[in-house]
Amino acid sequence: ATPTAIMVGTGLGAQRGVLFKNATALEGTAKIDTVVMDKTGTLTKGEPEVTDVIASGMGEEEMLALVAAVERESEHPLARAIDSHAAQRGVPVLAVSEFLNVPGHGATAVVDGRRVLVGNLRLMTRENVDVGDLAERRDELAASGRTAVLAAVDGRAVGVIALADAARATAAAAVAALHESGIEVVMLTGDNEATARRIAEQLGIDTVIAEVLPGDKAEKVAELQQAGNTVAMVGDGVNDAPALAKADIGIAIGAGTDVAIETADIVLMRSDPLDVSVALRIGKGTVRKER
Ligand code: ADP
Ligand code: MG
Secondary structure, eight states: OOHHHHHHHHHHHHHTTEEEOSHHHHHHGGGOOEEEEEIIIIIBOSOOEEEEEEESSSOHHHHHHHHHHHHTTOOSHHHHHHHHHHHHHTOOOOOEEEEEEETTTEEEEEETTEEEEEEOHHHHHHTTOOOTTHHHHHHHHHHTTOEEEEEEETTEEEEEEEEEOOBOTTHHHHHHHHHHTTOEEEEEOSSOHHHHHHHHHHHTOOEEEOSOOGGGHHHHHHHHHHTTOOEEEEEOSGGGHHHHHHSSEEEEETTSOHHHHHHOSEEETTOOTTHHHHHHHHHHHHHHHHO
């Protein structure tokens, strides 16, 4: 594109809070045919809240106290939500040692001499915990779009904690706008398949890639590129950064982590997913003017 077209496009973007880092970012958007969106923090607010606490074989308070002791040590958004829920309910604060974060799975620690696991089904399987009757509760909660976190103590499943993360107000409209421009929309998430599918359904997204480990998001983007797609990746998290770099165009949510913002080609300062289509439209307009 001509320097003038670039200047106009960059200026138009700036007015809408769409920050193009360079000319390549602006021109590159014109070729995008597939938009991959991270779920948590991009399509949703990224502020999960505890909705259900189900204990098995011990009291609810005791289960919550053991889980919260582990989660107090973790920076994961799910951990933060469980911790503040426990604090609100005034459950006792227990001493914790040997905390271990297991990326994409959950966390483990020793609490009051007992080994506590908190995380997804993958963590339980890995640690040979039979989820038993709680599997059904977990499936029900996941089918309703909630994220179900499992808890085990000394190898025995003791509870499920469900969390809901509300979609951003404009998430469905953002998907619709992209579809109207003939762009394919894909949801990419570390969360479980059933939860992700339910939320995708609510937002009008038909392609879901779920249960992706933090290190594997970039590989999923590469697979879409190998299949012939020109991909924009939209994300907010530390674990989205490699995928943002791998994509033809990386788009960061302004409220996201520094790493995501630094890696991206475009930053959406208003953290509004609708601005993805605004960015693509400005890019197309810029390239068209040049001809
Ligand atoms: P995302 O934030 O997109 O869900 P992550 O890779 O961070 O992706 O986590 C994937 C899954 O691992 C979570 O949905 C959750 O089930 C589980 N998990 C990870 N960390 C924790 C934690 N500290 N407590 C409970 N569950 C966790
Ligand atoms: Mg995210």
